[in-house]
Amino acid sequence: MSETYLTTSNLLGLAGDLLTAGTQVIAPAQDAEPLVGPPQSGPRVAYRVIRKPEEMALEAGMPANSLKEFFLPSTEPLLKWRYQKNDVELKEVETTFQPRVVLGARPCDSAALEILDRVMGWDYRDELWFGRREATTVVNLACPGEDDLCFCTTVGSGPDSVRGADMLLVPSGDGYFVEVLTPKGEALVTAHRERFSQVEKGRAEAEQFRKEAKAKVDRNLNASPERIAGWLAGHFEHPFWDKLALQCHGCGACAAVCPTCHCFDIVDEPEGVLGGTRRRNWDTCQTSKFTVHASGHNPRTNQNVRFRQRIMHKFFIYPERFEQVLCTGCGRCARVCPGGMDLLDVLAELEELAGTEATPSKGAA
Amino acid sequence: MNIYQPHLARVEELVEETPDTRTLRLTFKDPRVAEQFTFKAGQFAEYSVFGAGECTFCIASPPTRRDYVECSFKTVGKVTTALRGVNVGDTIGLRGPYGNWFPLDQMSGKNVVFIAGGIGLAPVRCVIWNVLDEREKYKDVTIIYGARSVSDLVYKRELEQWAGRSDVKLWQTVDPGGETPEWKGEIGFVPTIVEKAAPSAKDTFAVVCGPPIMIKFTLPVLQKLGFPDENIYTTLENRMKCGLGKCGRCNIGPVYVCKDGPVFTAAQLKALPAEY
Numbered sequence: 001m002s003e004t005y006l007t008t009s010n011l012l013g014l015a016g017d018l019l020t021a022g023t024q025v026i027a028p029a030q031d032a033e034p035l036v037g038p039p040q041s042g043p044r045v046a047y048r049v050i051r052k053p054e055e056m057a058l059e060a061g062m063p064a065n066s067l068k069e070f071f072l073p074s075t076e077p078l079l080k081w082r083y084q085k086n087d088v089e090l091k092e093v094e095t096t097f098q099p100r101v102v103l104g105a106r107p108c109d110s111a112a113l114e115i116l117d118r119v120m121g122w123d124y125r126d127e128l129w130f131g132r133r134e135a136t137t138v139v140n141l142a143c144p145g146e147d148d149l150c151f152c153t154t155v156g157s158g159p160d161s162v163r164g165a166d167m168l169l170v171p172s173g174d175g176y177f178v179e180v181l182t183p184k185g186e187a188l189v190t191a192h193r194e195r196f197s198q199v200e201k202g203r204a205e206a207e208q209f210r211k212e213a214k215a216k217v218d219r220n221l222n223a224s225p226e227r228i229a230g231w232l233a234g235h236f237e238h239p240f241w242d243k244l245a246l247q248c249h250g251c252g253a254c255a256a257v258c259p260t261c262h263c264f265d266i267v268d269e270p271e272g273v274l275g276g277t278r279r280r281n282w283d284t285c286q287t288s289k290f291t292v293h294a295s296g297h298n299p300r301t302n303q304n305v306r307f308r309q310r311i312m313h314k315f316f317i318y319p320e321r322f323e324q325v326l327c328t329g330c331g332r333c334a335r336v337c338p339g340g341m342d343l344l345d346v347l348a349e350l351e352e353l354a355g356t357e358a359t360p361s362k363g364a365a
Numbered sequence: 366m367n368i369y370q371p372h373l374a375r376v377e378e379l380v381e382e383t384p385d386t387r388t389l390r391l392t393f394k395d396p397r398v399a400e401q402f403t404f405k406a407g408q409f410a411e412y413s414v415f416g417a418g419e420c421t422f423c424i425a426s427p428p429t430r431r432d433y434v435e436c437s438f439k440t441v442g443k444v445t446t447a448l449r450g451v452n453v454g455d456t457i458g459l460r461g462p463y464g465n466w467f468p469l470d471q472m473s474g475k476n477v478v479f480i481a482g483g484i485g486l487a488p489v490r491c492v493i494w495n496v497l498d499e500r501e502k503y504k505d506v507t508i509i510y511g512a513r514s515v516s517d518l519v520y521k522r523e524l525e526q527w528a529g530r531s532d533v534k535l536w537q538t539v540d541p542g543g544e545t546p547e548w549k550g551e552i553g554f555v556p557t558i559v560e561k562a563a564p565s566a567k568d569t570f571a572v573v574c575g576p577p578i579m580i581k582f583t584l585p586v587l588q589k590l591g592f593p594d595e596n597i598y599t600t601l602e603n604r605m606k607c608g609l610g611k612c613g614r615c616n617i618g619p620v621y622v623c624k625d626g627p628v629f630t631a632a633q634l635k636a637l638p639a640e641y
Contacts, residue, residue: 126611
């Protein structure tokens with residue numbers, strides 16, 4: 001929509017203004033060393049609700065968590081019940097939320113929001129998701145692309161992608177070149193006019209930053225999601241799957257850190273004898289309990305087929321249904337896996353298979 | 366109301382169908398919901414026992430009877446055990462209807478063969494009563510129903526009603542060894558009885574529900590009788606949570622059973638990976 005410039009000190013000032021006005025600010029922040037437990041190898045950066053502008057750690061590397069938990073919390077109430085003799089009283093949950101701003105979102109994390117809007121909005125609209133989406137202004141910070149487990153450029157995003165964002169900051173000089181992208185972004189600039197420069201500047205430097213970042217990420221993986229989806233469509237059964245998950249423990253850590261994994265469980269938690277809370281909790285297709293029937297029958301009998309589901313859902317089912325790959329290339333799954341499963345390797349192998357076996361063998365159509 | 370919020374319903378009647386299977390008749394507490402709630406034969410709902418959780422079953426009563434909805438379930442897991450404990454007058458939750466339905470419009474003017482095994486009669490019963498309540502729209506109606514034993518037959522009163530109707534051909538069977546001295550029906554597995562009944566495939570739709578093993582051996586019999594896969598309908602019951610196409614649990618290949626199903630043709634099933 002429009003461009004402007006924001007100095008580093010004015011970005012801090014903007015965070016301060018928002019906090020003073022009572023707006024919730026979510027930003028990458030550095031965690032203190034834990035009081036108990038083993039010492040950490042380095043500072044842990046994570047998105048969290050900040051209390052002071054100085055807590056922001058915008059250039060301290062990839063946040064350990066994604067933004068998912070701020071839109072689809074790991075656990076959240078869906079309703080409360082209370083028995084009164086034969087009757088039950090239900091209490092609905094709020095679906096409107098206080099305005100808040102994400103400062104310094106990674107483009108791979110904002111892209112996930114846009115991707116998940118599809119599944120959350122088709123046919124039945126998930127008001128808890130969209131209530132939070134509408135209340136939130138997302139300010140992206142272009143990523144330098146310095147991590148060798150990132151592959152955003154392969155899956156339709158990029159280190160300067162604006163998918164799901166209302167505003168984009170690109171490092172340039174002692175500040176940021178600013179692209180204002182949506183009416184929500186405009187509203188933020190208008191409300192804090194004095195923080196933004198009146199004239200556009202720093203464009204050339206920002207261009208250079210974007211170009212270099214993209215070139216760095218491009219080196220990490222060479223694969224085509226379209227070609228892979230075409231291969232997956234015809235290869236539900238294939239020897240490739242049979243050895244895939246030998247390293248996989250089925251712990252689901254990949255799904256927890258994934259910005260796009262959105263599967264959930266619905267569970268009743270009694271509180272006392274008469275009442276309780278029905279909650280929605282994150283769940284993952286990597287556990288055997290995910291699909292087991294009450295009868296004991298389980299359509300997914302082993303870890304290989306459960307890992308196949310993870311790949312199929314992200315690179316075939318979701319694109320087939322919602323025209324987007326269910327992956328933003330953030331690389332977190334590969335970083336956290338205790339078994340060393342590496343999605344980049346899997347995709348590179350699939351790319352190779354797709355190149356050598358163009359015609360479907362057997363399995364799903 | 367958000368999409369996960371159930372309606373409250375009162376248990377009006379309960380029928381003990383077999384030692385482990387029960388039918389509940391429910392009415393909505395809110396008269397506006399009762400007025401507005403409509404569904405089609407084959408759709409399912411999420412039933413809540415608050416404190417135990419939610420559970421997915423088809424609506425077992427026909428849409429032609431609007432004063433109540435019924436569900437039939439076998440006591441197997443946590444929620445069905447809790448449902449086993451409810452009494453007349455108790456309140457449970459219900460949200461729905463969800464999913465697709467049997468194509469009664471296409472079946473109109475044609476013959477219909479219903480084939481069910483065990484508790485699989487529940488979704489079929491919904492369609493049977495829908496058809497019988499509008500009997501003039503359909504040609505021959507054949508029902509083939511079997512269970513492991515006489516005591517495992519569900520909807521016994523209704524089986525008597527159907528047996529007594531001249532416009533319904535009813536075949537009842539129990540597995541060998543499941544008969545009693547008084548048993549007058551067939552003895553044999555459902556696919557065998559389908560072969561014996563040999564319904565004509567001409568202008569005929571088949572609705573088949575039951576345990577996977579029954580479906581597996583019934584489909585080839587229907588094919589031998591000349592039924593094209595497109596005219597054979599069945600339902601899939603994958604584990605579900607949301608019923609709304611969000612929670613990701615019921616995927617079979619690219620299919621969301623809760624949205625694209627639960628009703629599928631045999632032709633559609635054959636195109637799916639065998640992960641159900």
